[in-house]
Every structure is written in C-alpha cells, then in structure tokens.
Amino acid sequence: xxxxxxxxxxxxxxxxxxxxxxxxxxxxxxxxxxxxxxxxxxxxxxxxxxxxxxxxxxxxxxxxxxxxxxxxxxxxxxxxxxxxxxxxxxxxxxxxxxxxxxxxxxxxxxxxxxxxxxxxxxxxxxxxxxxxxxxxxxxxxxxxxxxxxxxxxxxxxxxxxxxxxxxxxxxxxxxxxxxxxxxxxxxxxxxxxxxxxxxxxxxxxxxxxxxxxxxxxxxxxxxxxxxxxxxxxxxxxxxxxxxxxxxxxxxxxxxxxxxxxxxxxxxxxxxxxxxxxxxxxxxxxxxxxxxxxxxxxxxxxxxxxxxxxxxxxxxxxxxxxxxxxxxxxxxxxxxxxxxxxxxxxxxxxxxxxxxxxxxxxxxxxxxxxxxxxxxxxxxxxxxxxxxxxxxxxxxxxxxxxxxxxxxxxxxxxxxxxxxxxxxxxxxxxxxxxxxxxxxxxxxxxxxxxxxxxxx
Amino acid sequence: xxxxxxxxxxxxxxxxxxxxxxxxxxxxxxxxxxxxxxxxxxxxxxxxxxxxxxxxxxxxxxxxxxxxxxxxxxxxxxxxxxxxxxxxxxxxxxxxxxxxxxxxxxxxxxxxxxxxxxxxxxxxxxxxxxxxxxxxxxxxxxxxxxxxxxxxxxxxxxxxxxxxxxxxxxxxxxxxxxxxxxxxxxxxxxxxxxxxxxxxxxxxxxxxxxxxxxxxxxxxxxxxxxxxxxxxxxxxxxxxxxxxxxxxxxxxxxxxxxxxxxxxxxxxxxxxxxxxxxxxxxxxxxxxxxxxxxxxxxxxxxxxxxxxxxxxxxxxxxxxxxxxxxxxxxxxxxxxxxxxxxxxxxxxxxxxxxxxxxxxxxxxxxxxxxxxxxxxxxxxxxxxxxxxxxxxxxxxxxxxxxxxxxxxxxxxxxxxxxxxxxxxxxxxxxxxxxxxxxxxxxxxxxxxxxxxxxx
Numbered sequence: 001x002x003x004x005x006x007x008x009x010x011x012x013x014x015x016x017x018x019x020x021x022x023x024x025x026x027x028x029x030x031x032x033x034x035x036x037x038x039x040x041x042x043x044x045x046x047x048x049x050x051x052x053x054x055x056x057x058x059x060x061x062x063x064x065x066x067x068x069x070x071x072x073x074x075x076x077x078x079x080x081x082x083x084x085x086x087x088x089x090x091x092x093x094x095x096x097x098x099x100x101x102x103x104x105x106x107x108x109x110x111x112x113x114x115x116x117x118x119x120x121x122x123x124x125x126x127x128x129x130x131x132x133x134x135x136x137x138x139x140x141x142x143x144x145x146x147x148x149x150x151x152x153x154x155x156x157x158x159x160x161x162x163x164x165x166x167x168x169x170x171x172x173x174x175x176x177x178x179x180x181x182x183x184x185x186x187x188x189x190x191x192x193x194x195x196x197x198x199x200x201x202x203x204x205x206x207x208x209x210x211x212x213x214x215x216x217x218x219x220x221x222x223x224x225x226x227x228x229x230x231x232x233x234x235x236x237x238x239x240x241x242x243x244x245x246x247x248x249x250x251x252x253x254x255x256x257x258x259x260x261x262x263x264x265x266x267x268x269x270x271x272x273x274x275x276x277x278x279x280x281x282x283x284x285x286x287x288x289x290x291x292x293x294x295x296x297x298x299x300x301x302x303x304x305x306x307x308x309x310x311x312x313x314x315x316x317x318x319x320x321x322x323x324x325x326x327x328x329x330x331x332x333x334x335x336x337x338x339x340x341x342x343x344x345x346x347x348x349x350x351x352x353x354x355x356x357x358x359x360x361x362x363x364x365x366x367x368x369x370x371x372x373x374x375x376x377x378x379x380x381x382x383x384x385x386x387x388x389x390x391x392x393x394x395x396x397x398x399x400x401x402x403x404x405x406x407x408x409x410x411x412x413x414x415x416x417x418x419x420x421x422x423x424x425x426x427x428x429x430x431x432x433x434x435x436x437x438x439x440x441x442x443x444x445x446x447x448x449x450x451x452x453x454x455x
Numbered sequence: 456x457x458x459x460x461x462x463x464x465x466x467x468x469x470x471x472x473x474x475x476x477x478x479x480x481x482x483x484x485x486x487x488x489x490x491x492x493x494x495x496x497x498x499x500x501x502x503x504x505x506x507x508x509x510x511x512x513x514x515x516x517x518x519x520x521x522x523x524x525x526x527x528x529x530x531x532x533x534x535x536x537x538x539x540x541x542x543x544x545x546x547x548x549x550x551x552x553x554x555x556x557x558x559x560x561x562x563x564x565x566x567x568x569x570x571x572x573x574x575x576x577x578x579x580x581x582x583x584x585x586x587x588x589x590x591x592x593x594x595x596x597x598x599x600x601x602x603x604x605x606x607x608x609x610x611x612x613x614x615x616x617x618x619x620x621x622x623x624x625x626x627x628x629x630x631x632x633x634x635x636x637x638x639x640x641x642x643x644x645x646x647x648x649x650x651x652x653x654x655x656x657x658x659x660x661x662x663x664x665x666x667x668x669x670x671x672x673x674x675x676x677x678x679x680x681x682x683x684x685x686x687x688x689x690x691x692x693x694x695x696x697x698x699x700x701x702x703x704x705x706x707x708x709x710x711x712x713x714x715x716x717x718x719x720x721x722x723x724x725x726x727x728x729x730x731x732x733x734x735x736x737x738x739x740x741x742x743x744x745x746x747x748x749x750x751x752x753x754x755x756x757x758x759x760x761x762x763x764x765x766x767x768x769x770x771x772x773x774x775x776x777x778x779x780x781x782x783x784x785x786x787x788x789x790x791x792x793x794x795x796x797x798x799x800x801x802x803x804x805x806x807x808x809x810x811x812x813x814x815x816x817x818x819x820x821x822x823x824x825x826x827x828x829x830x831x832x833x834x835x836x837x838x839x840x841x842x843x844x845x846x847x848x849x850x851x852x853x854x855x856x857x858x859x860x861x862x863x864x865x866x867x868x869x870x871x872x873x874x875x876x877x878x879x880x881x882x883x884x885x886x887x888x889x890x891x892x893x894x895x896x897x898x899x900x901x902x903x904x905x906x907x908x909x910x
Contacts, residue, residue: 006780006781006782006783007509007510007513007514007780007781008781009510009545009546009547009549009550009781009782010507010510010550011503011506011507011546011550012503012505012506012507012532012534013532015503015505015506016503017500017501017502017503017547017551018500018501018502019500019547019551019554019555020498020499020500020561023498023499023500023501024498024499026501027499038814038843039838039841039842039843039844040838040843040844040845041813041814041815041843041844041845042814043475043478043479043813043814044475044478044479044482045472045473045474045475045478046472046473046478047472047473048466048467048470048471048472048580049504049566049580050467050470050523050536050568050580051466051467051470052465052466052467054462055462055464055465058462059462064528065527065528065529066527067527067528068505068525068526068527069525069526069527069528070523070524070525070526070536071523071524071525072520072521072522072523072524072570073519073520073522073524074520075570077467077468079467081505081525090464091464091466092464092472092474094464095464095465095466096472096474099474100474101860101863101864102849102850103848103849105845106475111504113505115527115530125503125504125505133848135848135849135850136848136849136850138848140821140827140831140846140848141848143831144846147835151838270828271827271831273828274827274828274829274831274832275831275832275834275835276832276835324461325461325462326461326462326463326464327461327464328461358496358498359493359496359497359498360496366595372595372726372729373725373728373729374729376595376598376726376729376730377729377730377731379730380602380730380731383494383495383606386494387494388493388494388495388496389494389495389496390495390496390560391595391599393558393588393590393591393593393595393596394557394558394590394591395557395590395591405556408556409556
C-alpha cells in the first residue's frame with residue numbers, strides 16, 4: 001500500500017508488459033515461426049508452467065538460485081516455474097509412452113522464468129519457441145534442426161546471421177587432451193560457455209582458479225600449460241569448417257570421444273549441404289559450449305552478424321540422456337529454441353515487420369444520440385461482411401474531436417451519421433487518407449468500404 | 456526420487472498436458488476467437504504471469520487460499536501467479552497513462568492459476584481469453600461485449616447457448632429491499648453465486664447461518680422472512696426479459712440503486728436489439744451474481760443449453776471501480792472472459808472442429824542409405840513449394856514398416872526412393888488414400904503432390 005491507500009501499479013523487477021502495437025508485430029513474427037515449424041512437420045504441444053521442482057532440476061542444485069518456486073499457502077507440494085521447455089518435454093515423453101509415437105517432432109511456445117540479475121534488455125520472464133525431434137540418433141535429425149533454424153530466420157527476413165556449430169563430445173575430449181579428471185568437464189564447459197560474454201582473460205582466470213568461482217566446491221585449478229591447451233582448441237578458426245575439423249582432428253588425436261565428435265560433425269555438414277543450407281550461414285566454431293548440462297552431441301548457437309551485441313538468439317543441440325532422468329530406457333533427442341523476446345528486439349530494430357496501431361478498418365462516429373441504433377445496426381452489418389469495425393466510445397462529443405481521434409489512431413474509414421443523414425437516409429463516409437467525403441445509400445456501404453480499404 | 460534413482464515423471468495435481476492432436480484443434484478454436492475479437496476492433500495485450508501479490512489481491516484476503524505465491528530463494532519480493540487477466544489489465548491502465556489512449560479495447564489470452572480443489576475436468580492452471588473496453592460508462596460498450604460473446608460462440612459453431620444477464624446494482628439493492636446492513640452485500644452476493652452449483656437448499660442454509668461459513672467472521676444470519684425475500688427476487692423467471700424487469704421493478708420499489716440497475720438493463724436490451732443479437736440467445740436472469748468482488752454494473756454468464764452440466768463458459772461484467780485500486784482517478788470498464796479449457800471440452804464433445812493427427816502432407820521414406828542426400832534435397836524442394844513435408848526418422852528399416860507408420864499417422868502422400876529409383880532417376884509417389892503408386896520424374900514432383908493433396 002502507499003499514499004492515499006492506493007496500491008502502486010508497479011511491475012515486479014525484471015518483468016514487462018507488451019502493449020498492442022508491439023503485440024501485433026510480435027504475433028506476426030510468431031506466426032511466421034509457427035508456419036515454418038509446421039512446414040517441417042513439427043506438431044504443437046503444451047505443458048503446464050508449474051511442475052514439481054525435482055522434475056525441473058533433476059536433483060541438480062546448480063540452478064537453484066534462479067528457480068522460481070511456487071505454491072499454495074497450505075500445500076506441501078514443492079512446485080516451481082519451468083526455466084525451459086526441454087525438461088518438460090522429456091517429462092512428457094517419459095510419461096506418455098503409448099500415447100506418443102516416436103520419433104516425435106514437437107514445437108512449443110511458452111513463457112519460462114529465470115531469476116537472473118535484471119538488466120537492460122534482460123527479463124526474468126521470457127518466451128521460448130522450441131522445436132525438437134525425439135526418438136532418433138540419426139544426425140539427419142540434427143541437420144533438420146539446423147535447416148529449420150536457417151529457414152525460420154530467412155522467413156523472418158534476416159539475411160545476415162551465422163549458425164555456429166560444435167559437438168559436446170569434442171569438449172568432453174578436453175579432459176583426455178589437456179589432462180584433467182573427467183569429472184571436471186562439466187565445470188570447464190560451463191566456464192567456456194561464458195567466453196562470448198566475459199572474454200578469454202576472465203575465462204582464463206576461472207579455469208586457473210585465479211578468479212573467485214560461483215561455487216567454491218567446483219573451483220578449477222588448471223595449470224598454465226593446461227589452460228593454453230584449451231585455448232589452442234577454442235582458438236581454431238577458419239571460415240572453411242572442414243579445415244577447422246582437420247586441425248582439431250590432428251590436435252586431439254589422443255581422445256577417442258573427441259574423434260567421434262569430429263566425425264559426427266563431418267557427417268552433419270554433409271547433411272546440411274544436401275538440405276541446401278547455404279555455406280555462408282553456418283560454421284563449425286569450437287568455442288561454442290552451451291551452458292545447460294544436458295547436451296551430449298552437436299550443439300548450435302546463432303548470432304545476428306549485424307547485431308552481435310544481442311548475443312545468441314537461437315540455440316540448441318542433442319541431449320540423448322535427458323529422458324533418462326525419468327525412465328530406465330534411453331531416448332535420444334535433438335532440438336532448438338528461439339529466445340523470442342531477444343529476437344523480437346532485432347526484428348523491430350531492423351524493421352522486418354510492418355507495425356500497425358490498430359486492426360479496425362472502420363470507425364463509426366457517435367455524435368448524434370438519435371442515430372445510436374442506426375450506427376449499431378451498421379457496425380454489425382460491416383462486421384458481418386468480414387470487415388473489422390468499431391463505434392467511437394470516447395468522451396469527445398464533437399465531430400471535430402472524434403475525427404481527430406480517428407486520424408490519430410489511423411482508422412482508414414470513418415462513418416458519420418448526423419441529423420442530416422438521418423433525415424436523408426444516407427451515410428456519410430470519409431476516406432481518411434484522401435480526405436474524400438461523400439454521402440451514400442446504405443446499400444452501397446459495404447462496397448464503398450471495400451473500395452477504400454482495398455479488400 | 457524413486458526406484459532406480461529415477462524421478463517419477465508426474466504432473467502436479469490439478470495440472471495437465473495438451474498433446475498435439477488436441478493442440479491442433481485447440482489452436483483452430485483460439486484462432487476463431489481471436490479473429491472474432493479483432494473483428495470488433497479489440498487489440499492484443501500481454502502481461503506477466505507473475506505480479507506483486509498486493510496488486511492481485513488489492514489487500515483483500517478472501518482469495519488468499521487459492522493464490523499461488525512464487526519467488527526466488529533469496530528474494531523478499533512478494534509475488535504471486537495471476538488468477539485472472541482483469542486485475543493485471545487494471546494495473547496496466549493505471550501505469551500506462553499517456554501510452555494508452557482511452558477508450559481502450561484490448562484482448563488477452565493467457566494462463567491463470569487458482570488453487571481450487573482438483574476434481575474431474577477442473578484444473579488449477581487454465582487459459583482465459585478476455586476482451587475488455589476500458590474508459591467508457593456507455594451501456595453501448597456492455598452491449599458490444601454481449602454482441603461479441605454471441606458472435607464468438609456462433610463463429611465457433613455453437614447454436615444452443617444462452618447469455619444470462621443481470622445487474623449488480625439490483626443485487627446491491629437487496630440490502631434495502633430485504634433489510635440487512637449494506638456491508639453484508641458482498642457476502643450475500645458471493646453466496647448467491649453458488650446457486651447453480653449447490654442449489655437453493657444449501658444457499659438458504661448459508662444465508663441463514665445454519666451451514667458453516669468458509670469464514671466465520673463473514674457468517675450471515677438472515678431470518679426466514681429475509682431469506683424468503685431474496686428468494687422472491689432470484690425466482691423471478693420469464694423468457695420475456697421485459698416482464699422480468701417489470702416484476703422486479705415493482706417488487707424493489709424501495710431501492711433506488713435497484714431501480715437504477717433495472718433502468719440500465721432496459722437500455723442495454725435496446726442496444727442488443729440494435730446490434731442484432733437474437734432474442735433467443737440472451738435473457739435477464741436475476742440469480743446471476745458472479746463471484747468476484749469487483750463488478751459494479753451489468754454482469755453476464757453463458758451456459759451451453761445442450762451441456763448445462765459444464766456450467767458457465769463465458770462471463771463478465773462492468774467493473775467501474777477496479778482501476779481505483781491503483782489511482783485516485785476512476786476509470787470505468789466492462790468486459791468478458793472465456794474459460795478456454797471448459798469451452799474446448801464442449802467444442803470436442805460436439806465435434807465443432809475437425810481433428811487432425813499431423814500437419815505434414817508428405818512423408819519421404821528412408822529405406823536406402825545411398826538415397827539419403829537425394830531425399831534431403833527433395834524434402835527441401837517440397838517445403839520450398841509451401842508444402843509441409845518430413846523425412847522418416849524412426850527405427851523401422853523396411854519399406855513395409857515405414858509404410859505402416861505413414862498409414863497409421865495419416866500422411867496423404869509417401870515418397871519412396873530405392874535402388875531402382877536411384878538408377879532410373881525417378882521418384883516413386885504413393886497416394887495413401889487411393890493406393891495409387893507411380894514413378895515420376897523429379898520435374899513433375901511438386902505438381903503431382905499438389906494434385907493429390909488438392910492445393
């Protein structure tokens with residue numbers, strides 16, 4: 001409560017509204033994404049925003065400070081808000097055996113919550129739009145996911161973007177290659193994932209233990225030679241992905257798992273070519289790690305090369321072990337996720353979608369009490385002809401005031417019924433753009449409106 | 456955790472998934488609703504699922520047992536999950552003065568949460584689809600809302616439904632009419648709202664104090680004469696709404712507020728007629744109360760007359776005081792809300808929307824390793840022609856096994872490239888419905904697919 005016993009109408013920190021003009025553009029964007037996903041045969045799924053906490057974390061405490069827990073006052077249920085759409089998918093797969101036939105290609109759009117420190121452009125509630133293929137180990141599926149990412153961004157109107165591809169198996173091979181215990185792999189990979197955000201100097205400090213770790217139990221203490229060996233791998237860089245793979249193949253000769261990862265990427269690249277994904281739209285980049293622990297094979301991230309400061313907008317990878325959290329049987333899976341809010345920033349910035357203030361084509365002014373029933377009849381008639389229309393309900397009583405509202409809100413057509421029109425049994429119709437204004441008979445109303453708005 | 460260290464893949468009690476076949480039908484339903492709302496000029500808005508608790512409750516403790524509270528481990532923010540979309544709208548209106556021009560017609564679709572006792576067909580997370588007009592006292596706006604409800608249900612294919620209309624002002628007049636203190640009105644109205652669920656006998660016990668109240672502080676203790684006076688009002692029943700209004704007008708002569716409510720309904724009925732809402736689709740029903748406290752004028756509920764057991768599926772009313780929670784200025788508003796999940800039950804039951812298993816038109820079989828690149832090329836080509844298509848990624852290796860999958864999942868077209876086709880440079884195309892199966896040249900592929908699927 002605050003002054004005058006009024007509650008301050010404030011949003012919680014890290015949360016935001018989307019007002020209509022943004023929503024209309026956003027919906028167009030979401031429709032393009034959905035149509036593209038459907039073109040690839042993906043099917044929609046919906047799951048609750050709230051799940052049991054252990055379902056979401058898998059007992060892993062890493063994420064606990066970012067997890068929103070939720071519950072009723074008198075309930076012992078330990079529930080939390082989902083932080084992604086992938087873990088709930090794995091839960092569905094494990095619990096819907098029989099109802100869902102594998103392989104299962106699903107898409108899902110939904111809000112997720114992460115309690116990251118609020119900062120400009122970062123929110124604690126955001127929308128993800130995922131596509132996943134569950135039930136196949138084939139690298140053709142990973143290639144489909146990358147083709148889908150390419151197609152989606154292209155359909156949205158982006159032409160300058162780069163899908164960066166790596167394989168967790170290569171990163172897992174660092175233990176053998178560099179010479180540190182395998183159980184440190186997860187923390188090394190989580191550290192490398194920060195490379196594009198904090199840069200090599202700080203990543204180096206974390207790898208060597210010079211910098212304070214978020215969790216002192218997991219602190220890394222690699223020596224200088226080991227850190228340099230890691231740098232040699234993530235620094236391999238060439239526009240020609242085959243050359244990248246050649247170099248890492250010869251460097252990491254001693255790691256069987258890395259060699260397996262390299263071979264998978266070679267096969268994956270072949271599939272990308274067959275699927276017609278242009279060569280300038282993807283690259284093998286050995287520094288791509290992905291933060292979440294569940295990835296097991298190829299991983300992907302996407303940057304918009306005109307707006308690299310936005311960071312990764314579209315990412316994913318293969319996670320063959322996640323369903324294992326819930327059942328003995330192993331079910332392989334691969335997929336991708338769009339950070340909708342971040343990508344929408346780019347869509348707006350680059351004017352890829354035309355914005356509009358309203359959806360109505362026609363505003364019926366409300367200036368003459370005796371004409372009230374007439375304009376109600378007419379608005380119904382116009383809507384029945386399939387045209388968006390509304391009656392003016394505001395406080396302006398004058399013709400001038402209501403016309404100004406129509407102009408400000410960009411209605412293309414205005415209908416006016418005053419005392420004269422009631423007497424004449426005519427309708428005054430105004431084309432706001434051309435300022436043409438004529439009186440017509442009711443029978444000609446629909447055709448005249450269609451003429452003006454061009455439908 | 457449970458057996459074998461596996462986490463049981465269970466949903467929390469009162470929550471549910473929507474699998475693809477249901478989702479595809481549901482999306483069609485949502486699209487029809489959205490198009491109808493837009494036809495009336497409503498614009499989309501989105502607000503966060505989490506809000507500050509006091510924003511949602513307004514300090515009112517009535518709802519607290521049903522409210523899901525949520526938060527981060529180390530945060531003092533008192534947040535909760537919204538229980539409707541109306542209160543967040545009021546918060547937006549109060550905080551976006553200047554950004555939003557009034558009157559504001561917005562629609563919003565979103566999940567809401569209420570911790571009601573889980574029971575068959577009742578969920579704790581459900582979807583509402585709201586439309587509201589903010590910033591006008593005109594009863595033309597309330598009439599628009601009712602016309603929107605009529606049009607939406609009609610567009611969804613329902614023909615047997617009844618929109619029941621009352622006015623909170625008539626119910627508020629019960630204090631004067633029956634003779635009890637005005638501050639008891641809220642509890643009397645909340646009790647009357649239970650009428651369709653628990654029946655008059657139990658409502659009577661609550662009004663008289665015979666039955667245990669949920670909150671002993673608010674217990675009602677009306678005497679027999681008072682209870683009977685209330686019954687006399689809610690029992691007024693006539694298909695002709697003007698007759699209902701005539702009767703209540705003469706009975707409640709002593710209540711100025713009731714007379715005001717009756718007069719409003721008379722005006723509202725006139726507007727409904729001008730808007731062309733058929734007379735058999737609405738009725739004045741004095742027993743309609745609406746549970747939530749914020750209503751101040753006309754209120755509406757809708758039953759499907761073929762499925763009365765579903766209860767109210769589409770309801771709302773005028774709430775001129777809600778924005779007052781957040782600011783000194785009063786901003787009148789009226790609106791309506793669909794219980795999407797409940798209405799979807801009816802849509803399915805009455806087969807109003809054709810269900811489909813998949814969206815893909817074409818399945819490309821994957822039976823010959825040497826043809827892998829070829830089918831990848833073809834799937835891209837088919838998608839580029841605007842046709843949904845996918846490659847078989849399952850475990851079946853044989854032609855027979857993959858064909859069975861295609862039939863089971865209702866793909867209309869199957870493409871087969873085996874060793875023979877590779878040699879001939881042809882494509883085998885199969886029409887699953889007619890069982891026609893021919894070999895064609897690649898140049899004829901798209902036109903042949905279009906011929907089969909009829910696009």
